[in-house]
Amino acid sequence: RVCNCWARAWTCTTSMASLPERRPFFSVPDIHSNPTGWGPCAVPAQFKDTPYQPFSKADRLGKVSDWTGSLYQDRRQVNKYMSQVGAGGSMYNYVHEEDESTYTLVDTTRVHRSAYQKNRARIAQHRAQRQSKERREKGVMIPLSKAQKNRERDRMRQQRKWQKQYRGRWHHPRPRNPLKPRNASVEVRAEWEILEEMDFARLAKLRMEPPKSEDLKRCGAMGYYDKAVDRSTTKLEIPLVGINRVFHKVTTSDDPVIQKLTQEFRDSPKATVYATDAILAALMTCTRSVYSWDVVAQRLGQKTLILDKRDKSQFDLLTVNETAGEPPQDEGASMNSPANLALEATFINQNFSQQVLKKGGAWHVFPERNPFVEENDRDVASVGYRYRKWELSDDTDLVARCEHDAVMQSPDGTEVFMNIKAFNEWDPQPGSEWRQKLDSQRGAVLATELKNNSTKLAKWTISSILAGSQIIKLGYVARVHSRNSSKHVILGTQQFKPPEFATQINLDVGNSWGILRVMVDLLMKMKPGKYLILKDPNKPFVRIYNVPQNEFESEEEESEDEDESSDNEG
Numbered sequence: 001r002v003c004n005c006w007a008r009a010w011t012c013t014t015s016m017a018s019l020p021e022r023r024p025f026f027s028v029p030d031i032h033s034n035p036t037g038w039g040p041c042a043v044p045a046q047f048k049d050t051p052y053q054p055f056s057k058a059d060r061l062g063k064v065s066d067w068t069g070s071l072y073q074d075r076r077q078v079n080k081y082m083s084q085v086g087a088g089g090s091m092y093n094y095v096h097e098e099d100e101s102t103y104t105l106v107d108t109t110r111v112h113r114s115a116y117q118k119n120r121a122r123i124a125q126h127r128a129q130r131q132s133k134e135r136r137e138k139g140v141m142i143p144l145s146k147a148q149k150n151r152e153r154d155r156m157r158q159q160r161k162w163q164k165q166y167r168g169r170w171h172h173p174r175p176r177n178p179l180k181p182r183n184a185s186v187e188v189r190a191e192w193e194i195l196e197e198m199d200f201a202r203l204a205k206l207r208m209e210p211p212k213s214e215d216l217k218r219c220g221a222m223g224y225y226d227k228a229v230d231r232s233t234t235k236l237e238i239p240l241v242g243i244n245r246v247f248h249k250v251t252t253s254d255d256p257v258i259q260k261l262t263q264e265f266r267d268s269p270k271a272t273v274y275a276t277d278a279i280l281a282a283l284m285t286c287t288r289s290v291y292s293w294d295v296v297a298q299r300l301g302q303k304t305l306i307l308d309k310r311d312k313s314q315f316d317l318l319t320v321n322e323t324a325g326e327p328p329q330d331e332g333a334s335m336n337s338p339a340n341l342a343l344e345a346t347f348i349n350q351n352f353s354q355q356v357l358k359k360g361g362a363w364h365v366f367p368e369r370n371p372f373v374e375e376n377d378r379d380v381a382s383v384g385y386r387y388r389k390w391e392l393s394d395d396t397d398l399v400a401r402c403e404h405d406a407v408m409q410s411p412d413g414t415e416v417f418m419n420i421k422a423f424n425e426w427d428p429q430p431g432s433e434w435r436q437k438l439d440s441q442r443g444a445v446l447a448t449e450l451k452n453n454s455t456k457l458a459k460w461t462i463s464s465i466l467a468g469s470q471i472i473k474l475g476y477v478a479r480v481h482s483r484n485s486s487k488h489v490i491l492g493t494q495q496f497k498p499p500e501f502a503t504q505i506n507l508d509v510g511n512s513w514g515i516l517r518v519m520v521d522l523l524m525k526m527k528p529g530k531y532l533i534l535k536d537p538n539k540p541f542v543r544i545y546n547v548p549q550n551e552f553e554s555e556e557e558e559s560e561d562e563d564e565s566s567d568n569e570g
Helices: 002-017 120-138 146-165 227-231 256-264 277-284 338-355 442-452 454-467 498-504 509-524 555-569
Strands: 193-199 213-222 271-276 294-300 304-308 383-393 396-404 406-409 415-425 471-479 488-496 529-535 541-547
Touching: 193 509, 213 256, 227 488, 256 271, 256 383, 256 396, 271 277, 277 294, 277 304, 277 396, 277 454, 277 509, 294 509, 304 509, 338 415, 338 471, 338 488, 383 454, 383 509, 396 415, 396 454, 396 509, 415 454, 442 454, 442 488, 454 471, 454 498, 454 509, 471 498, 488 498
Parallel strands: 271 304, 271 396, 415 471
Antiparallel strands: 193 541, 213 383, 294 304, 294 529, 383 396, 406 415, 471 488, 529 541
């Protein structure tokens, strides 16, 4: 066997050696040159006379075969894999050329059913319920099957679960009453001429870089904030106490300091505008206002403009739920009427700003005394007046009286000025009461107040920025009982830095300065006289009226003018 294997191997070796030698080879393919574009110059022979149907790049590739039958059960997915471009092509349609005269279609039209047939199941259900109710009234006990008992037990379990989950939320929504037309803050007379009308859409597009401020004078004295008030919660309520102190709300033209500054800047080459922070805040945030308000503008000579508020006006009262979807609309002597709510909010803010100060401690005193304190005024509210100047343009300066409410010591020992304001809850709704949400969802409560009191919050922020306050302190004050508007409690506090808070409430400070700049430029172009800036009570417009010189003057001023004229005649 070994010899045979060696013999066979020798035979194979000699046969392979006798074969001719094979070398690798490479065939060069045909290259078609297309000088006018890209792609083949001609159709290949194997693809010639083959029909072509266009397709869309947006076509989705689906399944070649769906054996489950569940791909197109949803009607919304029927056209999911249909071509958008090639759909409708007829080259692939099946055409049967034989006679189809014997073929008949099945009638697939829907049979019209009467109203009784459509609602037959519902009527049977109502009949069964009625019969069951009649049997219960007659005292007939109907035995339930096991399946019916299980369904009834599951229904009761689900009902108890819903009652526990939505406890306190089941309430019938109050019908939304139509908004009543509001009255203007001042009666517009027929002889008043409209000089300018500005809509909020145009005012919202204005913008100006906030100018730098310069302090002219500091007057008054302020108390120090008591940080123990910050520990108040819904569980540790602090009763709001009425504090009998004097608050001075003096208009611009009656301010003795501004009168002196008017004399000092009389020879200035620039025009000067005089105002208070409250008046400037109303003008700068006018695009958020809903209620009507007015400001009196007096042009004295060519270089002086004084912005005043009318005597006996409600300009200093705080609005409540002005920007809410359903603002208060009660009338008459109701405690929830807009007028009474404004008085309540002003009362709360004044007492809250004085109650949160340290008792019996030293006060921070400015270099000059309070210019409005009289001899009979014993207890004067804590307030610091800061007279500041801004450069509105190259030829116009702005001088305004700003206010601080208190002083607080920072952690590093420095003293910072602050403004103290308060929100008030007057009509708590089920599920949104402050006593339930304030401690755990304070951000949601603040967002609701921003939605309902956007104008008031914007005014507070602008006033704090104009005064240069480092902190704005917000308090949450609620009624002890919702039907008693005279007793309140403090539920909590919150503080912010005014510039950061302006960004948080979406208040564009540059737009506010732009609105003020445009209004001042319009008034400075007018002739010397008296003008009225009035917010329309029902439309988003601000109008400027030309009014007589003796308009809005009090009886005392008229009598003084008459005495002066009689003295001059004598």
